[in-house]
Amino acid sequence: MDRLEARGLTLAYESRTVVEDLDLTVPDGRVTVIVGPNACGKSTLLRALGRLLRPAGGAVLLDGAELARTPTREIARRIGLLPQSPAAPEGISVSDLVARGRQPHQSWWQQWSAEDERAVTEAMERTSTADLAERSVDELSGGQRQRAWIAMALAQDTGILLLDEPTTFLDIAHQVEVLDLVRRLNAERGRTVVAVLHDLNQAARYADHLVAMRDGRIVAQGPPAEVVTAGLVREVFGLKSVVVPDPVTGTPLVIPGAPWAA
Amino acid sequence: MSVPLAGYTVARFGPASFLVHRRSVAVAAALLVLLAGAVVASLCLGESTVPPASVLDVLLGRPSPDQLVVGELRLPRVTVGLLVGLALGLAGALIQTVARNPLASPDVIGVSHGASAVVVGLMSFGYVQTARQVPWAAVAGGLAAGLLVYLLAWRRGMHAQRFVLIGIGISIALSSLTSLFLTKGDGLQAQQAKVWMTGSLNGAGLEQSAWLAWVLLAAVPAVLWSARAQRSISFDDSTAIGLGLRLNRIRLGTALLGIVLASCATGAAGPVDFVALMAPQIAVRLVRGARLPLFCSALTGAVVVVAADLLARRLLAPVELPVGVVTALVGAPYLMWLLIRSRRGGS
Numbered sequence: 001m002d003r004l005e006a007r008g009l010t011l012a013y014e015s016r017t018v019v020e021d022l023d024l025t026v027p028d029g030r031v032t033v034i035v036g037p038n039a040c041g042k043s044t045l046l047r048a049l050g051r052l053l054r055p056a057g058g059a060v061l062l063d064g065a066e067l068a069r070t071p072t073r074e075i076a077r078r079i080g081l082l083p084q085s086p087a088a089p090e091g092i093s094v095s096d097l098v099a100r101g102r103q104p105h106q107s108w109w110q111q112w113s114a115e116d117e118r119a120v121t122e123a124m125e126r127t128s129t130a131d132l133a134e135r136s137v138d139e140l141s142g143g144q145r146q147r148a149w150i151a152m153a154l155a156q157d158t159g160i161l162l163l164d165e166p167t168t169f170l171d172i173a174h175q176v177e178v179l180d181l182v183r184r185l186n187a188e189r190g191r192t193v194v195a196v197l198h199d200l201n202q203a204a205r206y207a208d209h210l211v212a213m214r215d216g217r218i219v220a221q222g223p224p225a226e227v228v229t230a231g232l233v234r235e236v237f238g239l240k241s242v243v244v245p246d247p248v249t250g251t252p253l254v255i256p257g258a259p260w261a262a
Numbered sequence: 263m264s265v266p267l268a269g270y271t272v273a274r275f276g277p278a279s280f281l282v283h284r285r286s287v288a289v290a291a292a293l294l295v296l297l298a299g300a301v302v303a304s305l306c307l308g309e310s311t312v313p314p315a316s317v318l319d320v321l322l323g324r325p326s327p328d329q330l331v332v333g334e335l336r337l338p339r340v341t342v343g344l345l346v347g348l349a350l351g352l353a354g355a356l357i358q359t360v361a362r363n364p365l366a367s368p369d370v371i372g373v374s375h376g377a378s379a380v381v382v383g384l385m386s387f388g389y390v391q392t393a394r395q396v397p398w399a400a401v402a403g404g405l406a407a408g409l410l411v412y413l414l415a416w417r418r419g420m421h422a423q424r425f426v427l428i429g430i431g432i433s434i435a436l437s438s439l440t441s442l443f444l445t446k447g448d449g450l451q452a453q454q455a456k457v458w459m460t461g462s463l464n465g466a467g468l469e470q471s472a473w474l475a476w477v478l479l480a481a482v483p484a485v486l487w488s489a490r491a492q493r494s495i496s497f498d499d500s501t502a503i504g505l506g507l508r509l510n511r512i513r514l515g516t517a518l519l520g521i522v523l524a525s526c527a528t529g530a531a532g533p534v535d536f537v538a539l540m541a542p543q544i545a546v547r548l549v550r551g552a553r554l555p556l557f558c559s560a561l562t563g564a565v566v567v568v569a570a571d572l573l574a575r576r577l578l579a580p581v582e583l584p585v586g587v588v589t590a591l592v593g594a595p596y597l598m599w600l601l602i603r604s605r606r607g608g609s
Contacts, residue, residue, distance in 0.1 A: 052500050076506025083500035090496075092552035095268045100494050104506035108490045111281045112272045120267070134268040156505070 351563020371429025376407020386447020404525025461586025536593020
């Protein structure tokens with residue numbers, strides 16, 4: 001059985017229902033990417049998977065237990081999450097930021113175990129942030145900052161990692177760098193990753209399992225090669241397009257139509 | 263062993279390990295020295311000047327000709343000032359942390375105004391007649407106002423901005439209420455109430471210091487708890503919850519502790535303005551840390567109050583000013599600077 005799943009999930013802000021009666025199983029050890037147009041409920045769904053939003057109906061199950069009934073610290077040892085625009089305490093150094101990822105494993109009398117040290121060192125090495133250790137997070141470039149945040153989530157040492165649009169505000173080189181890092185983390189450790197991405201082509205390229213959403217429902221899910229078709233792009237995004245194989249990876253590549261160029 | 267955590271030293275005792283921020287320790291040591299200096303200076307200076315050696319004799323319980331002046335007259339007052347400063351500095355750091363806003367100190371979000379309104383109201387109408395009753399009235403008023411602000415600001419969780427705005431609103435309402443009491447009340451009583459309202463250590467004695475010391479001592483475990491939790495509550499809510507923090511519980515506990523400490527300090531000395539606002543901000547700049555340092559904020563508060571009271575006693579000697587006048591003279595420009603700076607900051 002897979003570790004993380006949503007059953008009959010209904011999500012609402014105040015009285016506005018965003019997601020209704022949704023079922024989703026997140027495949028273990030895979031990279032799942034959720035895509036969809038703006039306001040389709042993809043980020044809301046991710047927030048619910050990370051217990052940031054309490055379901056109005058149904059439940060999110062982690063290892064078979066309802067997330068809403070699991071102590072938040074327990075969850076923090078199993079699910080790491082990186083919100084869309086995280087805010088760090090002013091003036092915090094990179095190493096201090098990454099070290100905060102160890103919070104759920106620490107107690108007032110165990111503030112820095114050998115295990116903490118190992119996890120932080122490793123997280124910083126894997127994200128190439130070790131040489132930024134003493135720099136203040138405020139003064140980093142966008143790409144460096146995002147790597148520092150990912151390092152923090154890694155130091156948390158969880159089997160499941162939730163990333164909400166981790167490439168927003170990054171230029172293309174840094175987007176690729178972050179996504180490559182995510183793939184590597186998954187490949188080396190078998191970490192389960194769920195990410196919300198804006199860019200359909202990036203999603204098709206980096207996902208093992210693609211979930212396409214529209215109006216709070218899952219329209220299609222499966223391997224990108226099967227899911228991403230011109231028909232789906234029209235159904236989900238309302239966009240006319242041609243889907244060709246990516247010349248580098250062979251994954252589907254969506255080329256939007258150009259009515260003005262006819 | 264290489265510690266990747268910049269600025270910290272790890273102290274290990276068997277399975278236990280503690281993180282020590284090196285600069286905080288140095289700053290705390292310096293503040294302690296400064297505080298000791300301010301205390302000794304306060305005990306030396308006055309209508310008659312007592313040599314430091316004689317002050318030390320009194321402090322160590324050795325016989326001294328200055329026992330009366332130093333031990334009976336000056337020491338109780340300095341002690342109250344010290345404790346009030348500690349409590350206010352700590353309260354300021356706690357509440358500013360919860361609100362994530364340097365403007366959110368107990369004197370801005372209604373605690374001291376609540377204390378004033380209740381004390382002045384009861385004094386003006388003759389319900390509070392002895393000095394002994396004042397602290398209780400102040401504590402009750404401060405707690406009530408602080409909790410009211412917290413409850414009104416609560417809507418499916420605590421939002422920092424709302425906390426500050428509602429606090430300022432409640433403060434203004436309470437100030438008007440206080441003015442109303444002052445004009446309605448009987449002349450002599452109102453006069454006394456006015457003196458109390460400026461925050462004064464004149465005539466402060468061991469009675470105030472004893473119970474304030476107990477409150478501070480009782481708060482130690484709670485402060486240690488919040489210091490630990492405080493490490494990560496200045497993240498955005500999502501990140502903090504993701505790290506496994508029970509955010510609402512921590513915020514409530516921290517705010518409650520701050521409100522209690524501020525109310526008690528106000529009960530002991532009246533509303534000594536701006537100390538809770540300034541102390542944590544000065545301390546965090548000294549420590550250069552990523553969060554408001556609790557211990558250093560408390561020490562800074564103590565240094566500020568003891569030094570300000572010394573000034574208040576000597577500036578226009580033999581007239582003794584209320585200490586709140588001095589802290590307000592220093593604090594008001596600082597508050598304006600903070601406002602101007604935060605407007606330039608744009609957020």
